[in-house]
Amino acid sequence: MKRANPRRQRLAALGLLGIPLLSFPLLSLPQGEWAGLPAPFLYLFGAWALLVGLAAVVAEGRD
């Protein structure tokens, strides 16, 4: 039997990580301001961009 595609598994793992990271209750943690900007704004875009960056590394990197 061929082993399941490791790249796809890693991407799926990122997806499973992203679900709790970008939804409640974790989203209720950033409150007030971080570095002069609203914390939720920074957190959402930060976590989201991080996820996209990791996906890029996994998808484009070598097996």
Place this chain on the structure above:
Amino acid sequence: MGLLFAVARFGDARADAGRSIITANVYALSLAVYCTSWTFYGSVGRATSGGLSFLTIYIGPTLMLLFAGVIVKMIRIAKTQRLTSIADFIAARYGKSQLLAGLVTVIAVIGVVPYIALQLKAVAASLDVLLGGQGTNFLPAMFDSTLVIAALLALFTILFGTRHLDATERHEGMVAAVAFESVVKLIAFVAVGLFVTYGMFGGFAELFQRTAATPGLERLLQLDSAKAGTWAALILLSGLAIIFLPRQFQIIVVENVDESHLRRAVWLFPLYLVLINIFVLPLALGGLLHFQGQPFNPDTFVLTLPLARGAETLALLVFIGGLSAATGMVIVETIALSTMICNDLVMPWLLRSRRFGVAEREDLSGLLLGIRRVAIVAILLLGYIYFRAAGEAYALVGIGLISFAAVAQFAPAMFGGMYWKQGTRAGAVAGLLGGFAVWLYTLLLPSFAKSGWIDKGFVEHGLFGIGALKAQALFGLAGLDEISHSLWWSLFVNIGLYVGVSLWSRPDAVEAGQAERFVDVFKHAGRGTDARLWRGTASAEELVGLLDRFLGRPRARQQLANYAAGRGLDDWRSLPVDAEFVRFAETQLSGAIGSASARVMVASVAKEEDLGLDEVLDILDEATQVRAYSRELEAKQHELEAATAELREANERLRELDRMKDDFISTVTHELRTPLTSIRALSEMLHEDPEIDIDDRTRFLGIIVNEAERLTRLINQILDMAKLESGRAEWTTSEVDVAAIVREAMDSLGQLFRDKNVALEGEIADSVPVVLADRDRLTQVMINLLSNAVKFVPGGSGRVKVRVVAGERAVRVEVIDNGPGLTPEECVVIFEKFRQGGNTMTDKPQGTGLGLPISRQIVEYFGGNLWVESSPGAGATFVFTVPLPAHE
């Protein structure tokens, strides 16, 4: 728009020339057709009331794309079965059912046409804002600008969506154009974002600080935990929409030219979403702050803000961006819907009704294109009528999410179909109908009611005044927003019916076969099973006739030629009309008219025997078993090969041993005969000649005694050797002091050395650890080595030195002599039986030739080694080691 035409034409030209311009980047960007004018204008509007919650619509797709395995499976299934729309996909899975295909098409059309109307409205509204300031109308009053736009869009769609009938239903020019408009709308949106954030306000920080200081607006900056349920529901909803909206399915699955492109799309498209969303909240806040105290429409902030500062060029760019967003969406959505309407609604009906004589007509490919073109115009006309009728009504504004909820109904039948073989057609129909009905009752009709088109009674008091049937608080489920409420109930009913009915119904034969092909798409590399799932008779003429009629003659002939070449034949006319050929024809037709209609058409010319469910299941089971068996067989074969190799090796060894035994016997006989011959000769002389004088007699008897002793020694050693080799030797292993053994051996042989006048010296370490060995055997080795040494050193000047060294792991004993030395070959040979040092041809043998082999056997028995280091003229050093007992 002219530029879009140019890009699309260029893309089509390149595709026709066989050089696709669809790269991974183009594919990823074309996915951004997801961002419609609803994103472009509507997100800002949503942000003015809901703060950051608009982001859920873009986070969902990001997460969904990460599950690339699901999407790859969809692409692979669609490619192997030539499926060209989501309706076709679902219908094909559940036995190529025309009923399901039609049902999915109806749901998609009802769900999506209002969404197209929304795009038209957005274009019209943005045009109003752009021109409103000047109060001019560039068209005569009888021409409604929105109608003109709709007509232009229809024209463009017809030109590039139905240029020719392709069996794969791909439109490379259109994809290129969509990717291009994606770039345009991103640039436009980021430009206006930068302008407002940095040009009108002092950057993010200032904008946020001013918002925080404004009463009523500060709540937009924080997340509301009370909305946790809505947040999750919207992520789920948008995650499903990104693959199930007809236009998304078209772009992701149907237009995919290479599965590996998905690797780029997995991150590039989400990156696009991040970029286009960064400025949404700043724009919303900027608009709210700027237009404080004035009447405003938050949906047009992106236009009114630059206009308020007189940046008309920027406003124009924004308008073009918005127009791009609307155009891209409308074109792709319309193409996808027109394919579905043509293949899954009109064709089945036409084929059935003989009134049109469709079944007899010569070339139907033109008719197919005609139907699609009419469908495109009809869809856009419907959208326009809906736009006119709805106007500013709620039913239009909220339609984005309502559309999403409609296509989310496809999820159970799709995912179930891809991963669950037991899902049946009855289950899928029940689930879809149930979910759609709930969606209609809890979402679409209430939106009509809010627009004042129908009575609000069923929303406020429940149907027939029954409180439990309130449309947006079904069975008293309150506290959710309307979208979450509808999504929850509709998916609950949908999944429940799908699973329940599936488990209590039996699939028919075709369904069971399709279920296998869908779920195990990655395993079905061969066509063996496919071929066996169809049995019947068909004529090549009729099948080719079908292809000609639906694909057009030139295209059909080309596909046939390709297929024949794939089977290694020069001419398609010599193709055997077997199950595989029928399947090829059906697949080709399926690309043109949908899988359900294709099946009906093929069945009309081919006499298929009904296999029955049980037989199909048998064949499938058999196929699974055959796969398992072949794997087992392969393993067994490997085992067998290994065993054969082992046997061959053993055989070689046996032969070698046999040869050695023969050699041994002949050598032993020879060695025994030599002393016997001299004993016999001398005895005969003594016996026959009594006159022999006493001196000679004494000398002869001495020789006889010596030779007899040698014979005895030889026989003893041969016996010893035989015992060692057969493993019958008796060993008594005990703790042994090697140093003591060496000293004893030197003492017992001291006389021999003194007789020959050879110096013997010992260099024995003070403390030598004890080893585990047989004391007598080790003594035998030592005596052997010493007597060898004394034999080969010259008398008088000969010196023999014995060293005992305790190493880390073993005790090492060296016997060093200053004899003639050995050549490298001799160093090896002397350890073989009956081989002696020196020239045996000229010199009298000085030993039995068994001492060293026996010694080596003994040392190796205890885990040590025996070897010699020597070169000619430099003496020889015999070394043996005995390992120390392992530490506990």
